[in-house]
Amino acid sequence: MTILLVEDDEVDVMNVKRAFKKNNISNPLVVASNGIEALEVxxxxxxxxxxxxxVLLDLNMPRMGGIEFLKEIRQDPELSSLSVFVMTTSNEDSDKIEAFNLNVAGYILKPLSMDRFISAVSTLNSYWTLCEFPG
Structure with missing residues (x-):
């Protein structure tokens, strides 16, 4: 199962890849640096x-931010059922409320220490390994 990481910060992309490796997650990871690229993917x-x-989604990105991207995919019948996990520095209640109103599966605050981040990715892996997704 392919995972899409929507993240504009190269360090965060590297941290996700490192956490995948530490957790022996072999799912293909596709990276897009903003919402527009993610929609193209x-x-x-x-x-x-x-x-x-x-989808692992940052909220604060250029061109098309995370909330805008979420609104777009939730209106698209082909994409509306995607499981989206927000991974962001935004601790704003308004962002959390808006994200959950757009049916995100989870909201993770960055930055976590590397150990906590690896643990969070491990938990995500357990989640998507246990879940059954339609064909």
């Missing part, structure tokens, strides 16, 4: 490039 599927079923 999600809408350009082919037999050799399946659509990601899980």
């Amino acid at each position: 999600l809408r350009s599927v082919s037999p050799d490039r399946p659509r990601p079923k899980i």
Whole structure:
């Protein structure tokens, strides 16, 4: 199962990759640096490039931020059922409320220490390993 990471910060991208490696997560990881790129990834599927079923989403990004991206995918019948986990520095209640109103599966605050981040990714892996996703 492919996972889409929507993140504009290279250090955070490297931290996610490191946490995947530490947790022996071998799922393919596709990276987009903003919501517009992420939509292109999600809408350009082919037999050799399946659509990601899980999205790890930063909220604060250029061009199209996370909340805007969430609104867009929730209005698209092809994408509305994606499982989205927000991973962000925003501790604003308004962002949390808006994200949960847009049916996010979870909201994780950054920055965590590397150990806590690895643990959080391990928990996410347990979640998506246990869940059954439609074909």
